Amino acid sequence: MRKIVFHINSLEQGGAERVITNLAHQFAAEGYEVYIATEWYAENEFQIDKSITRVHVGLNKEEESRGRFAKLRIRGQRLRAFIKKIKPDVVVAFCHKANYRAITAALGTGIPVIVSVRTDPVGHYDHWDDKFQIPLLFPRAAGCVFQTEGQRDFFPEKVRKKSRIILNPLNDKYLDVPEPEKRVKEVVQSGRIVDFKNQLMLIRAFDRVHKKHSDYVLKIYGGDSGDGTREQLEELIAERNAGEYVFLMGASDSLEKVLVNASVFAFSSDWEGLPNALLEAMALGLPVVATDCPCGGPRTVMQDGVNGLLVPIKDEEALADGICxxxxxxxxxxxxxxxARDICKIANGKAVFEQWQDYIESVCK
Structure with missing residues (x-):
């Protein structure tokens, strides 16, 4: 059976890390020899089974104090040494720097590399160094996985031609959840408390909703990213005297239970890759109103007026009107x-794994 190395910075809980962890377990269950090579260990990480080998290919404490280019060189050399030692059939990298690092580390080894873009390229793959790294390195990858057409179309034609669009897999706990007998008067959102998710606009929009529907409350579920957004939300709630109808609920491991009977799921991001929170809300059968944010994540899985409502980004009034x-x-x-529940047919773990497996096998051949 084939040998696969997944490469990402860490397994700290996030969308890309969750996808890699799920894929690693599925490939291991199918008999593949699976490795996850990471740059560092984080505090709040996804757990992996003993059937998967986790390898540290990052810096040690002494090397952390070196200059930027020295650290880049060491990281690349360490990953390259690991790849040459293991001799995998394929390396699959997720996210910006890990993508570049994997391509560079595998040069001359004959080992194919599949890279995966997990965010909006605009603002993340358009810095001065990206402008020479993308045309220099990305065409050398054996393939590239995107989540949306918007992501794919940002990159050169040589990259697009050998790429696939594959959705994120849903966690099984969001599949086949029974419809609620009665919906409660709650508007909900889930996801990290972070600036680009624009929960500030959501609260302002809900303030408009509450003036018309005073018996409804807004509950925002998600852990604090530490970027200062939570403090801004708390200030806005205090400023609007909204503490009795806007609640910051914190992170939850049982969203499939606490979200399912809400009246509306409100998605307010300014940009995303393909947001897991939106997929999960759709799988639960929640009525969704979502910003049509770049790079097209919501539009990839939603049709306005068919399985949800799409509204322009940063449009507080449109979001409020959609909720109402x-x-x-x-x-x-x-x-x-x-x-919206039909998303389960194309984004369940088995369907997504089979697409990844088919693509990896085609690249290896």
Whole structure:
């Protein structure tokens, strides 16, 4: 059976890390020899089974104090040495710097590298150094996995031609969850508390909603990213005297239970890759109103008026109107929610794994 090395910076809990962890377990269960090579260990990481080998290829404490280019060189050399020692059939890298590092480390080894873009390229792959690294390195990759057409179309034609678009896999706990007998008067959101998710706009939009529907509350679930956004949200809630109807719920490991009977799921991001929180809400059959944010994550899985409502980014009034429309038209809301559940057919773990397996096998051949 084939040998696969996944490469990412760490396994700290996040969207890309969750996908790699899930894929690693699925490939291991199929009999593949699976390694995850990371640059560092984080405090809050996804756990991996003993069937998967975790390898540290990053810096040691003494090397952390060296200059930027020295650290880049050491990281590349260490990953290259590991690849040459293990001799995998393929290296699969996730995220910006790990993508470049994997391609560079494998040069001349004959080992194919698949890179994967997990965010909006605009603002993340358009810095001065990206402008020479992308045309120099990305065409040398054996393949590239994108989540949306918007991501794919940012890159050169040579990259697009050998790429695949593959959705994120849903956790099984979000599949086949029964419809609630009755919805509660809650608007919900889940995801990290972080600036680009624009929960500030969500609170301002809900303030408008609450003026018309004072019996509804907003609950925002998610851990604090530490970027100062939570403090800004708390200040806005205090400023608007909204503490009785806007709640920061913190992180939850049982979202499939606490979200499922809400009336509306409100997605407010300014940009995303393909947001797991949105996929999970759709799988639960929640009526969704979402910003049509770049690089096209919501638009990839949603059709406006068919399985949810799409509104422009940074448009507080449009978001508020969308929430009110779903509250005031429960039959429409239920219709959209039931149609949203169809995401389970194409984004369940088995379907997504089979796409990855097919692509990896085609690259290896």
């Amino acid at each position: 429309r779903l509250i005031e038209n429960p039959d429409l809301a239920e219709q959209l929610g039931r149609k």
